[in-house]
Amino acid sequence: MATSNPVVRYLESRKNLTGSACGIAGLALSFTGAAGSLWPLIVVALYAAGALIAPPERTPPPPFPNAEEQLDALRSDFVTLRGYLAEIELPEGAAGRLAELDTLVDALLEPGWVSDPEHLHVLARAVRQDIPEAVDTFVRTRWWSRVAPGAVPPERHLERQLAALHEEAGQIAAALQDAEAIRQEAHTRYLEERGKS
Template sequence: MATSSPLLRYAESRKNLTGSLCGLAGVGIALTGAAGPLWPLVVGGLYAAGALIAPPERPATPEFAEEGDRLDGVRADFATLRAYLAEVELSATARERLTALDTLVEALLEPGWVTDPEHLHVLARTVRQDIPEAVDTFVRTRWWSRFTSGAEAPEGHLERQLAALHEEATAIATALQEAEAIRQHIHTKYVEGRGN
């Protein structure tokens, strides 16, 4: 059986293992006679309770091979980041914001656009540190927030972080757009001035 089988993945999951341990406790209770004729319900109920309280599976945060601010390295790490993000469960709003940020970063990382080392450094930091840390922290916090009433929802924090990162990437895109507009204007003046 392949390890990618959903049944095998569930059999190895934290939810199944925790549920099985709780179910075994239920079997122990049943063997003492405390559960009476309802022992199957006790065992099943304890398994279900264990599966519900178990922490969710979370994909491992990506490890990036590159550390410098070379465009090719950042592009390779961006592909790694995308594979990680595809495995993470997010709310619809957070996924929408992440998709918008992903699209913008992808466009900025196209060869020939970002030449300023400072802009490339910001994009490298966004890909290698900011997005993975924001998403991983959300995944970890989301489970614990079930036990803490009145706390701010982790989705709100993630959405605000993604909005701030999108704003930062938009500033880079705006700077590139302005630079291209100036370049076009200068070239127009140059071409028109040759005729005089």
């Protein structure tokens, strides 16, 4: 664990440890008599040489959350989104589209399915941005369409948006299905070939 105290950090550094090891070698030389009366200068010089040749400290990369941690946070956000959507009154067509999308996203967020970073990104964008924005825009536009009727009904736009999001999530589901089919086929081949040997 890294400390914030610069003195302690230097004492634990590679430069200090390498320099100290070289300085101890200089002390060993002085005890054998090889250093003579200049032994303090030799110890300091060896410490400095060791500190100079030591490899620099490597800063570790930041601990970003792994796929499972990202998925846990996304599941929590999905629960929050569901709470928001439960309070919104939608027309029957849009409510049906939203229910289909909800079922699909819920299935994709089950543990053990989505681990690809691109798929996680698409789902996170849908849950945290696209779905709430589509519904909120519908609610705001619906209010204005009551005041100024005659435009394209906002329900149509919402249904199209939800259909596009469903198609995007469906592509993830299809990719997962293909991956599982390939995995099953590979396992079948493995078992058949193992039985022949």
